[in-house]
Amino acid sequence: MLSIEIVPSKDATILVPILHEAEEGDERILKTIEDPSTTAYLAQVGDDIVGAVVMRWAPAESEIVYIATEPAWRGQGYGKAIMRWIIEEAQRRGTAEIIVGTANAGLDQIAFYQKCGFRMDSVRKNFFDYFPAPVYENGIRLQDMLMLKLVVADLPDETTHP
Ligand SMILES: CC(C)(COP(=O)(O)OP(=O)(O)OC[C@H]1O[C@@H](n2cnc3c(N)ncnc32)[C@H](O)[C@@H]1OP(=O)(O)O)[C@@H](O)C(=O)NCCC(=O)NCCS
Numbered sequence: 001m002l003s004i005e006i007v008p009s010k011d012a013t014i015l016v017p018i019l020h021e022a023e024e025g026d027e028r029i030l031k032t033i034e035d036p037s038t039t040a041y042l043a044q045v046g047d048d049i050v051g052a053v054v055m056r057w058a059p060a061e062s063e064i065v066y067i068a069t070e071p072a073w074r075g076q077g078y079g080k081a082i083m084r085w086i087i088e089e090a091q092r093r094g095t096a097e098i099i100v101g102t103a104n105a106g107l108d109q110i111a112f113y114q115k116c117g118f119r120m121d122s123v124r125k126n127f128f129d130y131f132p133a134p135v136y137e138n139g140i141r142l143q144d145m146l147m148l149k150l151v152v153a154d155l156p157d158e159t160t161h162p
Contacts, residue, residue: 064100105140118148
């Protein structure tokens with residue numbers, strides 16, 4: 001199993017470029033990491049920063065606001081390692097559920113979250129109406145936010161899929 005260290009961080013100069021991969025609006029990222037209801041973390045392997053995550057912890061339902069791994073470190077299990085830490089931390093905090101939202105067109109992210117044990121939960125239709133012009137990913141227009149959920153109590157001891 002990969003060994004990563006997750007450390008809280010408020011350093012926008014490091015966090016924003018990593019999280020830009022998950023959210024193009026740097027102003028929105030800044031506002032989110034300055035929001036006292038969120039906690040931002042860096043994922044490190046030795047001296048290397050491999051990714052970042054922003055959580056909104058709450059007893060009933062915690063939210064993954066942003067999660068990203070650095071492009072050079074993708075596809076090597078670090079996304080799942082960060083997710084394993086999120087789930088373990090949720091268990092430590094006694095959080096019942098973890099939710100995450102992803103765009104209808106984010107096929108890669110939809111695959112990733114399901115591989116980490118999340119199930120589809122609901123759709124926030126027209127969530128992306130605030131975009132000033134149409135945005136496409138995988139040839140699909142971003143319109144709706146798909147919410148996925150992981151019920152912590154439903155997990156077997158091994159936190160993610162085999
Ligand atoms: C989504 C993301 C965090 C995944 O991180 P990663 O480090 O590549 O993930 P892992 O290497 O741990 O892969 C975990 C699983 O997801 C799968 N996966 C990852 N990216 C995938 C993709 N593009 N398409 C299909 N499956 C994918 C892997 O194949 C792996 O499955 P496996 O366990 O069956 O082998 C990363 O691609 C990323 O940072 N993307 C940009 C930011 C983003 O979109 N964030 C989410 C929205 S907030």
